[in-house]
Amino acid sequence: MSPNFDIDLMRFLYTWFFRLALPLMLLHLWWRGRADPAYRKRWSERFGLVPSRPGARRRWRERFGVVPDRASRAPLIWIHSVSVGETLAAIPLIEELAARHHHWQWLVTTTTPTGSQRVHDALDPILNGRLLHYYLPFDLPECLSPFLDALRPNMLVSMETELWPNLLALCAKRDMPVALVNGRLSAKSARGYGRFASLSQEMLGHVTRVVAQYPADAERFITLGVPAKRVLTVGNIKFDLQIGSGLVSEAQALSHQWREPGRQDLRGQRRPVWLAASTHAGEDEAVLDAYEKLRSAFPDLLLVLVPRHPTRFDGVARLCRDRDLNVVRRSDGVKPAASDQVLLGDTMGELLRFYGACDVAFVGGSLVPVGGHNMIEPAAWGVPVVTGPHLHNFSMVSDLLREVGGLKVVKDAEQMAEEVGKWLGSRDERIAAGARARDVAAQNSGALERTIEVVELLMRRRGG
Numbered sequence: 536m537s538p539n540f541d542i543d544l545m546r547f548l549y550t551w552f553f554r555l556a557l558p559l560m561l562l563h564l565w566w567r568g569r570a571d572p573a574y575r576k577r578w579s580e581r582f583g584l585v586p587s588r589p590g591a592r593r594r595w596r597e598r599f600g601v602v603p604d605r606a607s608r609a610p611l612i613w614i615h616s617v618s619v620g621e622t623l624a625a626i627p628l629i630e631e632l633a634a635r636h637h638h639w640q641w642l643v644t645t646t647t648p649t650g651s652q653r654v655h656d657a658l659d660p661i662l663n664g665r666l667l668h669y670y671l672p673f674d675l676p677e678c679l680s681p682f683l684d685a686l687r688p689n690m691l692v693s694m695e696t697e698l699w700p701n702l703l704a705l706c707a708k709r710d711m712p713v714a715l716v717n718g719r720l721s722a723k724s725a726r727g728y729g730r731f732a733s734l735s736q737e738m739l740g741h742v743t744r745v746v747a748q749y750p751a752d753a754e755r756f757i758t759l760g761v762p763a764k765r766v767l768t769v770g771n772i773k774f775d776l777q778i779g780s781g782l783v784s785e786a787q788a789l790s791h792q793w794r795e796p797g798r799q800d801l802r803g804q805r806r807p808v809w810l811a812a813s814t815h816a817g818e819d820e821a822v823l824d825a826y827e828k829l830r831s832a833f834p835d836l837l838l839v840l841v842p843r844h845p846t847r848f849d850g851v852a853r854l855c856r857d858r859d860l861n862v863v864r865r866s867d868g869v870k871p872a873a874s875d876q877v878l879l880g881d882t883m884g885e886l887l888r889f890y891g892a893c894d895v896a897f898v899g900g901s902l903v904p905v906g907g908h909n910m911i912e913p914a915a916w917g918v919p920v921v922t923g924p925h926l927h928n929f930s931m932v933s934d935l936l937r938e939v940g941g942l943k944v945v946k947d948a949e950q951m952a953e954e955v956g957k958w959l960g961s962r963d964e965r966i967a968a969g970a971r972a973r974d975v976a977a978q979n980s981g982a983l984e985r986t987i988e989v990v991e992l993l994m995r996r997r998g999g
Contacts, residue, residue: 541733542734542736542737545731545733545734545737546700546734549734550675550676550701553673553674553675553701554675557673557675564578570846571845573648573651574648577669577670580670581670581671581672581673581678582672582678583672583673583680583682583685584681584682585681585682585685585686586685587685587686588611588685588687609638609639609640610638610639610640610994610997611639611640611641611667611687611688612632612639612640612641612642612688612689612690612692612990613642613643613644613686613688613689613690613691613692614629614642614643614644614692614693614694615643615645615671615692615693615694615697616643616644616654616694617645617650617694617695617697618645618647618649618650619649619650619653620908620909621650621694621695621697622643622645622653622694623909624717624772625692625694627772627776627777627983628692628772628983628986628987628990629641629658629661631983631987632987632990632991633661633662633665635987635991639665640666640667641666641667642669642688643658643668644670644671645668645670645671646670646671649844649883651668651670653883654666654668655668656883667686669682674701674702675701676701676705679701679702679705680705683706683709689997690714690990690993691706691711691712691713691714692713692714692716692990693713693714693716694716694717695715695718696720696724697715698715698738698739698742699738700734700737700738703738703741703742704737704738704741706741707741712744712993712996712997713741713744714742714743714745714989714990715744715745715746716746716986716990717771717773717982717986718746718748718752718753718756719747719748719749719752720747720752720756721927721928721930722755725759729758729759732759732760735759735760736760739759739760739761740760740761742761743993744765744766744767744989744993745761745765745766745767746767746985746986746989747766747767747768748768748769748770748771748931748982749768749931751931752768753767767985767989769981769986770979770980770981770985771911771931771932771982772983772986773912774911774976774979774980774982775981775983775984776911776912776976778887778891778916782888782891783891785888786888786890786892787891789888789889790808790892790893793806793837793870793871793878794808794837795873806835806837807833807835807837807894808836808837808839808892808894809829809836809838809839809893809894809895809896809897809955809959810841810890810893810895810896810897810913810918811840811841811896811897812880812886812890812898812899812913813842813843813886813899813900813909814842814843814851814899814900815842815843815844815899815900815903815905816847816903817902817903818899818901818923819840819842820854820948821948821951822838822840822897823840823854823855823858824948824952825948825949825951825952826838826876826952827858828948828949828952828956829956830876832959832960833959835873836959837871837875837876837877838876838877838878839877839878839880839889840877840880841880841886842880843900843908845881845883848879848881852864852881855877860876860877861874861875861876861877862875862876862877862879863875863877863879864878864879865878865879865882865885866882886912887912890916890918891916891918893913893918894918894958894965895919895921895955895959895965896910896913896918896920896921897920897955898910898913898921898922899923900925900928901926902923902924902925902945902946903923904925905925906925906927906928906929907925907927907929908928908929909929910922910929910932910933910936910942911929911976913972914941914972915973915976915977916973917966917969917970917972917973918969918972919942919943919958919965919969919972920936920941920942920972921942921944921945921954921955922943923945923946924944924946926944935975935979936975939971939974940971941968941969941971941975942972
């Protein structure tokens with residue numbers, strides 16, 4: 536039996552399994568729509584039903600009152616970012632490339648409503664009509680083919696570890712280059728792909744270039760079948776975070792608002808602020824337990840609690856009130872009073888400035904087995920970080936920060952209170968730890984420029 540037969544059979548079985556599972560996927564979207572109605576909208580996009588590029592021109596005109604030069608024939612760069620985290624990594628890449636190539640148009644796909652909202656909030660003002668956004672179609676030929684035929688993108692740039700067998704096969708059939716950028720592949724994920732070795736090897740064989748974060752990621756891609764000459768290691772582009780003067784001013788204003796300089800303790804210290812960011816179900820309880828322990832030593836402590844998903848905002852607010860804590864919501868537009876203990880961060884797109892206004896940060900998705908979220912952002916501000924032990928999404932970053940003492944790993948509320956209390960209680964130690972974390976962020980920048988070079992090279996070869 537030939538290897539090609541095995542591969543064709545595996546993809547045939549995968550495709551039919553996907554088709555059979557489609558009703559369950561739609562039911563899942565409908566179920567999630569109970570908390571977030573956006574999941575019940577725009578289903579046609581998930582089946583690949585989108586306007587053609589001439590239709591997109593009308594959409595640009597209706598929305599912005601302008602039509603970009605050469606809109607119908609300009610190169611269209613397709614960026615796929617699953618949700619908020621990947622989108623935040625993609626935004627600086629798009630911004631820089633768009634500034635260098637004014638005639639390029641941009642198609643950005645996501646799979647979640649929060650990712651969709653972040654795309655529009657961040658990129659509509661910058662791209663001024665050069666942006667199309669849709670949900671990624673299901674990984675079925677009958678969904679992907681009309682999508683590709685209507686939009687005719689020139690290349691696909693997929694963020695981090697978004698790999699779909701039928702999507703990549705159809706891109707190869709159309710001779711469309713595919714770059715996997717900021718690529719990461721944990722040992723656990725690599726073992727999962729390895730269970731379907733022939734399908735994984737064929738799928739990865741369609742990737743034109745893998746721009747991996749670290750050597751361990753690169754080695755895993757190579758082991759799974761990507762030719763070594765197609766793999767480049769550049770670091771994590773999230774380190775290339777630019778904190779401009781405008782953002783600094785906004786963070787300083789928040790800090791002043793939260794602390795109110797007139798309120799000081801007997802040592803002349805202002806109100807301490809602890810930020811718990813990107814929390815998931817099961818973490819909020821631990822954070823609030825730790826907060827209760829910390830209040831004995833820091834009675835004026837303000838907890839800024841930011842759940843990862845908007846659908847959890849109301850539930851977390853109730854959780855705080857059930858503990859008899861005074862809660863003010865950021866969306867109410869009022870600053871916390873002296874009697875307020877918790878500020879619920881229930882707005883989108885503000886987390887980065889929140890990091891710049893706090894003393895210590897807990898980064899969620901780490902006490903529960905999610906894999907951790909971006910701890911580079913607080914590090915870039917010079918803020919020391921506390922996380923849980925589940926850090927496989929940021930294993931190298933967390934190792935670098937731990938080595939210099941800018942990050943502490945805890946397993947429960949008791950340890951969390953202990954480590955946060957140490958930093959809140961010693962300004963000198965806190966500032967020194969934050970400075971070391973900021974140095975790590977600065978020393979590991981540079982991946983963005985190398986990633987841009989790869990995209991530009993592939994576009995030149997494509998004739999764009």
